Amino acid sequence: MRLVFGERDTPYQEARVVVLPVPYDLSLSFLPGARRGPEAILLASRELEPFLLELEVAPEEVGIHAAEPVPWVAGSAEESHALIREAALTHLRAGKFLVALGGDHSITHPLVQAHREALGEFSLLHIDAHADLYPEWQGSVYSHASPFYRLLQEGFPLVQVGLRAMDRESLELARERGVGLFPAHRLHREGLPLREILEALGERVYISFDFDALDPSAMPSVGTPLPGGLTYRQVVDLLEAVFREKEVVGMDFVELSPNGQFHAEMTAAQLVYHAIGLKGLQAGWLEARGL
């Protein structure tokens, strides 16, 4: 066991939340390094204040356990994805709420499949600079640019927030399939259309967060940065609204690529911890006591 997210080691049996490191990054298309993301977040998480002022709760009180990292098979994305699916299913069948840490965005496909197998149907909230709707990229259907194409094909309702890059075919596909599109330029011009986003989502939601959704000024440690990103506040306000009105069934946070800028790793850890606090409040595991 090791210290994560605050100062409390929670044994697996007692933990409600399992943080699952998934250091797979063989599907990246540009800068390498996302395999070091999970460990960097866990290391930074030890420096966080356990009590979260904004929520007036200590998310660690839900009981957080960091699982062993999921191994991968160097020559096979399919076998690596199977290992991810199996690891996620193990924890979900044990009744844990899963927070997966990537690793590249291709891991979301097996993670979401495992959540459907264990928990039934839900919609996807995808927060990212990139639509990741390519049928394949650089010759692979398992690219980090393709998970949401796969998931659309498998019938998941999809809402995408924070987009700054997609090709014309992906835009046509998204519109044809009724994807809820909320690109970053609209958010900057009009503010967060929270009501619209919430109406576009179902009652049960899986959240997939790509750290490059944040503007590089807030998150400089990602493999494919793009300008015009979201602020930390916009992301927190979006998450708070979703947790307040929806049942969040699972989450992943992907594409952190540590490059020596430790503030980025603290930002990543703080966001994950904040989201765990929101899940604790939504699920009734935590109660905010006014100061």
Ligand SMILES: N=C(N)NCCCCNCCCN
């Ligand atoms: N982080 C990601 N999802 N990146 C996807 C990259 C897809 C193609 N970018 C444009 C390539 C221009 N040659």
Ligand SMILES: [Mn+2]
């Ligand atoms: Mn992505």
Ligand SMILES: [Mn+2]
């Ligand atoms: Mn991205």
